[in-house]
Amino acid sequence: MGKHWYHCFLRENTREAPPRCPASLLNALLVGGVLLTLFAFAFSRLEYDFHWHGVWAYRSKFLQGLGMTLVISFFSLFVSFILGLLFALGQKSRILPLYFLSRYYVEIIRGTPLLVQILVFFYVIANAFHVHNRYVTGVMILSLFAGAYISEIIRAGIDSIGQTQWETGRSLGLTRFQLYRFIIFPQVFKRILPPLAGQLVSLIKDSSLLSIISVSEFTLNAQEVNAYTYSTLESYIPLALGYLVITYPISHWSKKLEKTFAYET
Amino acid sequence: MRLSIRQLTKYFEGKAVLDDISLELSDVHSLAVIGPSGGGKSTLLRIIAGLLVPETGKVAINGREIPVEEEYLRRYRMTIGMVFQSYNLFPHLTALENIVLPLQRVHHMGREEALSQSGRLLHRFGLSAHGHKKPALLSGGQKQRIAIARAVAIRPSFLLFDEPTSALDPEYTSEVLDVIEELREERKDLILVTHEMGFAKSVADHVLFLDEGKIVSSGTPSEIFENPAEKRLRVFLDKVLKY
Amino acid sequence: MKKILFWIGLSGLFFSGCLSGEKDVLRVGMELAYPPFEMTDTNGTPAGISVDMAYELGEYLGRPVQISNISFDGLIPSLKTGKIDMIISSMTITEERSRSVTFSNPYSKAYLALLLNRDSPVESVEDLNKKGRVIAVKKGTTGHLYAREKLPSARINVFDKESACVLEVVQGKADAFIYDQMTIFTQWQKNIKTTRAVLEPFQDDFEYWGIAMRKGDPKLHGQVNAFLLEFKKSGGFERLAEKYLSKEKEIFESLGIPFFFSP
Known part of the structure; x- marks a missing residue:
């Protein structure tokens, strides 16, 4: 122990996961086992009768909800990336109104709860413009919300590129557009792939808040099943697993993609 | 090359980095700029490269004044080859693509032609085997030679070098200096900011000594290195040549 | 490994500490979002008819009362997992709910009503059971269950909050909001320019409210039923109606619509 006790905890600065070896596998199983034991213990202490058949009858409702969550997340991801890019460039704009619009957008969206944004956007703004489709509106709200975060991610990414790259590009006579492009x-x-993947995972989970305007996505459908069957845990455990099934491949895929793009050794 | 500098001043955060410099040179092919760090060498080079705009004063090369308006400046930069101290290759592109990109995008050369011209340059600098590699896999000397190839590829009207060997491990210095020497022998006009006094002496046909934002001495290599008239220059040379 | 076992032991202590509470306290769950039955006063203290009833019951049983504010669809799960001992939250006795919990004898009856958008062509509940009709309901309420069962042709949008359902109707996003008579009446009065109301009963039978308890506790069950009988006899419900509902009662009587809070 002593002064440098943290040496016991931290690996050296490396991007690699721990090597695949028997010790590593054993540890993975051990930790998994402990976690499972903990859960099993907690559930065993619970005075609760599980009635899965009631929930099983609603399995198509779960699947529909899962599908809707995927569709909404997909469109929101697409639109939010475009918004994020535009507003990141807006923050880099020489045109001051664009710059301030982008700053206000980011600060307002990041500084207020998504719940309030959904309510205000759907019942006030979309209503004023006679947009009554709650799915279209839902995608727009989520995109605006995630777009603010993505724009900050992109802006930080742009800022992280060294001045020498800009100077070199300029010295070669590239136009500003070509420099960016x-x-x-x-x-x-x-560089932004890891935070972007994290944002996508958040986006998928945040889409559950659209249930408050009755967008029939995964969470709302599970809540409805709960309301019909009064089986809370039986309704919400599949919900948690469902989200995990969608989000885990994303983080896995992003790690793979990260490796593909790696050019610094 | 004719170089004309008139009353050039550049400030950084209120401090004059170049302080009212004037200079007239004609028929120079390779100009070396020496002097202590912070003396204004790199700033002068960046103004000549069209990367910085001075507060006052004018610079003209071969009778053409360097413009100040961005779009004209960009076109001016297209005609210059600049090599930086830390290579400044684009890390996401292969060595070959680093050379191809400006040819294709800035000089609107066809892709095939750009590729073959870049390939020829790589071959000439002994880098054919490394064209497909990303910069992270190359040594410092290889990176700097790629950077020089990138600068030469666009057939610039002259070349600028900003301490091209300062970031290199000593073992790689000579391979880069050899390339520059070779370019000089082809009578390519070049301006070189350097700490390599021996190289400046052998390559340059004119040397400037800059200190505290002023041109303290200007002359042929023998005037500068063998009979330094100025006290500050003598002190500087004593220091750098001590070991 | 020793350390891991230590942590498991510690978390065990933690969990058991959470589960065991003071046995004596009567923990009553309700959603404090349904005035004047379950609400909070301006200081945030629970108040209303159900709250008063809970305290009367506590006094009758000689147990201190602790009120927990829980969203409506979380009430039965909370009861089942032992977080609370009973629900007094204007909860209608239904067959489905009775499968999960035990209800006391009914202490009040009520019925559903409709809040309609002013421009909606809907005149009665029969008009709602058509393609293209949109109904807003609050999740887990009898209005929700009624719509699901009796109005399968309509589109049913489910919300967490009563206020969202009202907004849906006000903005014409939904034709109707199905909820209890008193709330519909109050919301109609608040949004008189944009809404209409159908206050006459349309169900086959009244909805009966009961106190919900965990299954398998006949002792408490018996005590609660005895209390309700006693409370009724002593005119307790009249006192509460007088305290909280006098104005509403008057208006309903003048409109000639049967008033729902009548044990």
Whole structure:
């Protein structure tokens, strides 16, 4: 122990996961086992009768909800990335109104709860413009919400590219557009991949809040099944597993993609 | 190359980095700029490269004044080859693509032609085997030679080097200096900011000594290195040549 | 390994500590979002008819009362997992709920009503059972269950909050909001320009409210039923109606619509 006790905890600065070896596998199983034991213990202490058949009858409702969550997340991801890109560029704009619009957008969205945004956007703003489709509105709200975070991710990514890259690009006579297109963004994209994947995972989970405007997604459907069957845990455990099934491949895939894009050794 | 500098001043955060510099040179092919760090060498080079705009004063090369308006500046930069101290290759592109990109995008050369021209340059600098590698896999000397190839590829009207060997391990210095020497022998005009006094002496046909934002001495290599008239220059040379 | 066992032991202590409470306290769950039955006063203290009833019951049983504010669809699960001992939350006795919990004898009856958008073509509950009709309901309420069972052709949008359902109707996003008579009446009065109300009963039978308890506790069950009988006899319900509902009662009587809070 002593002064440098943390040496026992931290591996050296490396991007690699621990090596695949018997010790590593044993540890993975051991930790998994402990976690399972903990859960099993907690559930055993619970005075609760599980009635899965009631919930099983509603399995198609779960699947429909899961599908809707995927569809909403997909469109929101697409739109939020475009919004994020536009507003990141807005923050880099020489045109002051664009700059301030982008700053206000980011600060307002990041500084207020999504719940309030959904209510205000759906019942006030969309209503004023006669947009009554709660699915379209839902995608728009989620996109605006995630877009603010993505714009900050992209902005931070752009800022992280060293001044020398800009200077070199300029010295070669690239136009500003070409600089962004060929020099900056390809490097930014690689760097922001991990936070972007994290944002996508958040987006999928945040979409559950659309249940308050009765968007029939995964969470609302599980809540409805709960309301019909009064089987809370039986309704929510599949919900948690369902989200895990969607989000785990994303983080896995992003780690793979990260490796593909790695050019610094 | 004719170089004309008139009353050039550049400030950084209220401090004059270049302080009212004037200079007239004609028929120079390779100009070396020496002097202590912070003396204004790199700033002068960046103004000549069109990367910085001075507060006052004018610079003209071969009778053409360097513009100040961005779009004209960009077109001016297209005609110059600049090599930086820390190579500044684009890390996401292969060595070959680093050379191809400006040819294709800035000089609108066809992809095939750009590829073959870049390939020829790589071959000439002995880098054919490394064209497909990302910069992270290359040594410092290889990176700097790629950077020089990138600068030469666009057929610039002159080349600028900003301490091209300062970031290199000593073992790689000579391979980079050899390339520069070779370019000089082809009568390519070049301006070189350097700490390599021996190299400046052998390569340059004119040397400037900059200190505290002023040109303290200007002359042929023998005037500068063998008979330094200025006290500050003598002190500087004593220091750098001590070991 | 020793350390891990230590942590498991510690978490065990923690969990058991959470589960055991003071046995004597009567923990009553309700959603404090249904005035004047379950609400909070301006200081945030629970108040209303159900709250008063809970305290009367506590006094009758000689047990201190602790009120827990729980969202409506979380009440039965909370009861089942032992977080609370009973629900007094204007809860209608239904067959489905009776499968999960035991209800006391009914202490009040009520019925559903409709809040309609002013421009909706809907005139009665029969008009709602058509393609293209949109109904807003609050999750887990009898309005929700009624719509699901009796109005299968309509589109049913489910919300967490009563206020969202009202907004849906006000903005014409939904034709109707199905909820209890008194809330519909109050919301109609608040949004008189944009809404209409159908206050006459349309169900086959009244909805009966009961106190919900965990299954398998006949002692408490018997005590609660005895209390309700006693409370009724002593005019307790009249006192509460007088305290909380006098104005509403008057208006309903003048409109000639049967008033629902009548034990």
